[in-house]
Amino acid sequence: MPRTRTKREFVSSAGTVFELVKKLSDEVNDLGGIDDDLRQIISGDGVARQVAELLVARSEPRAFDLSVDYSRPLAEVVAAGNYSYTNDSIIEENFPTDKGDLEVPGGVHVTEAVLVHLDRGAESDDVLAELERRGLRPGTMFELAHFGEQHPDIQRQFPVVSLGSVWTNPRGDRIVGYLWGDDARRRLYLAWCDGSWNADCRFLAFRK
Secondary structure (H helix, E strand, O other): OOOOOOOOHHHHOHHHHHHHHHHHHHHHHHOOOOHHHHHHHHHOOOHHHHHHHHHHHOOOOEEEEEEEEOOOOHHHHHHHOOOOEEOOOOOOOOOOOOOOOOOOHHHEEEEEEEEEOOOOOEEHHHHHHHHHHOOEEEOOHHHHHHHHHHOOOHHHOOOEEEEEEEEEOOOOOEEEEEEEEOOOOEEEEEEEOOOEEOOOOEEEEEEO
């Protein structure tokens, strides 16, 4: 479930606010900055928002509402994502749609997607073991495509990986999908499943 919003203790506690500002000031100074750099949080255009997004992004897992429409073909969902690049091998033949044991009246399943961050490099088996420990299953390519369509800006912050659909290409490589982007681009890529994932990756998952 999403994190419960609590009373804003930081705003009501002067001592805590002092500690917070001092800690941030110390870090700025350690990086060679000055007080004017710190004041950008107040005066800089969008700086406070960027700091807030960074802090929230480190709080895991993050949950997002997601509607998965099983009446749509994968190609349609991918096209609706309006990516600047999509790997040509992301097709139904390689990543068949599977709703598992879900009962989906009308074809649409409304659910909650979770992005899990291990905050360390990890191989796919390690990630899958951690998802299992948390009572989660990995997201599929079909679910990843819906996520990219409905939450297009998330991949600009960090890569989003789906380990629930694995395609073995003609060379015998095991392949999975992931979303990546920056301020100018959004892409739907494929990557080797048997490699090591970077510490900044998030893994799309759903509660069992």
